[in-house]
């Protein structure tokens with residue numbers, strides 16, 4: 792299994808996961824990480840990192856590829872640790888997404 796960890800960065804000073812989104816994650820079995828009353832992450836075991844991110848996307852309605860603001864960086868970080876080998880996995884879309892798309 793892959794222990795999928797999600798970390799939230801309130802890029803630009805706003806929350807990128809709604810309260811309803813956090814509730815949906817908790818109801819689906821994600822363990823929420825809270826500190827001083829704020830939720831900043833969640834984790835759950837999945838067959839693959841991709842499966843975890845896909846469920847997170849469905850439950851939160853958020854976009855895992857959001858880029859956030861220039862100074863604070865991306866609001867959504869995902870990683871996955873193989874519970875057998877200890878190997879870490881990171882989503883490939885961070886590196887393949889086009890950064891600039893001309894429309895004309």
Ligand SMILES: [Zn+2]
Nearest residue numbers: 803860862863
């Ligand atoms: Zn910023």
